[in-house]
Amino acid sequence: AQKITQTQPGMFVQEKEAVTLDCTYDTSDQSYGLFWYKQPSSGEMIFLIYQGSYDEQNATEGRYSLNFQKARKSANLVISASQLGDSAMYFCAMREATSGSRLTFGEGTQLTVNP
Amino acid sequence: DTEVTQTPKHLVMGMTNKKSLKCEQHMGHRAMYWYKQKAKKPPELMFVYSYEKLSINESVPSRFSPECPNSSLLNLHLHALQPEDSALYLCASSQREGQLFYEQYFGPGTRLTVT
Numbered sequence: 001a002q003k004i005t006q007t008q009p010g011m012f013v014q015e016k017e018a019v020t021l022d023c024t025y026d027t028s029d030q031s032y033g034l035f036w037y038k039q040p041s042s043g044e045m046i047f048l049i050y051q052g053s054y055d056e057q058n059a060t061e062g063r064y065s066l067n068f069q070k071a072r073k074s075a076n077l078v079i080s081a082s083q084l085g086d087s088a089m090y091f092c093a094m095r096e097a098t099s100g101s102r103l104t105f106g107e108g109t110q111l112t113v114n115p
Numbered sequence: 116d117t118e119v120t121q122t123p124k125h126l127v128m129g130m131t132n133k134k135s136l137k138c139e140q141h142m143g144h145r146a147m148y149w150y151k152q153k154a155k156k157p158p159e160l161m162f163v164y165s166y167e168k169l170s171i172n173e174s175v176p177s178r179f180s181p182e183c184p185n186s187s188l189l190n191l192h193l194h195a196l197q198p199e200d201s202a203l204y205l206c207a208s209s210q211r212e213g214q215l216f217y218e219q220y221f222g223p224g225t226r227l228t229v230t
Contacts, residue, residue, distance in 0.1 A: 033215035043203050045158065045221035052216055091157055101146060101171060101212045103219065105157030 004106035011111050013082045021077040021109045023092030031097035034075040039089040082113045119222035121206050127228045136225045138189040138206030146212035147189040150205040165212040196229045
């Protein structure tokens with residue numbers, strides 16, 4: 001079974017609008033961390049935001065926020081006020097307490113921001 | 116300074132060649148990682164070094180040989196590769212191995228083509 005599911009292979013958004021990228025996860029661990037990374041066409045993976053399983057507040061970092069719904073096992077990324085430079089592949093990833101250093105990635109969502 | 120550097124950026128090698136990929140970080144991180152990423156797929160973990168010792172080898176073929184000479188440097192030695200080994204090779208580092216909340220910082224990657 002997929003541990004991280006990103007159901008949107010591609011998403012389009014108009015510049016200055018908000019967009020939500022979906023991520024659901026599957027784990028039996030009580031302790032886990034969820035990450036979002038951005039990968040532009042240049043290749044570098046850029047860390048965006050982190051949410052711990054015990055964090056009660058949704059994580060926010062500038063224009064990025066994570067909509068964490070633990071009971072639904074979802075960790076959606078919300079990008080507000082989209083910019084052309086936000087066009088990239090976005091990966092959701094999870095680290096489980098029992099898996100040590102291993103980051104399990106989803107298949108990614110290709111976001112395109114239109115002017 | 117949150118930079119991980121990788122050299123070379125591009126590498127073309129024949130199946131009989133021996134080459135090395137280099138990764139460097141000066142953030143004082145004690146965990147370093149090698150990932151392989153095929154086009155339009157998520158990164159796949161290959162190796163993890165923790166305090167300069169090999170911690171995880173994800174059953175990688177022996178034609179890939181990692182080395183961690185010191186806490187700042189990580190090498191990946193390549194020998195007798197196959198065309199299917201062509202991919203983007205990403206290096207990453209984190210403060211420590213195994214802690215849920217330590218994000219991994221990625222380098223820009225080396226695009227490897229095996230002819």
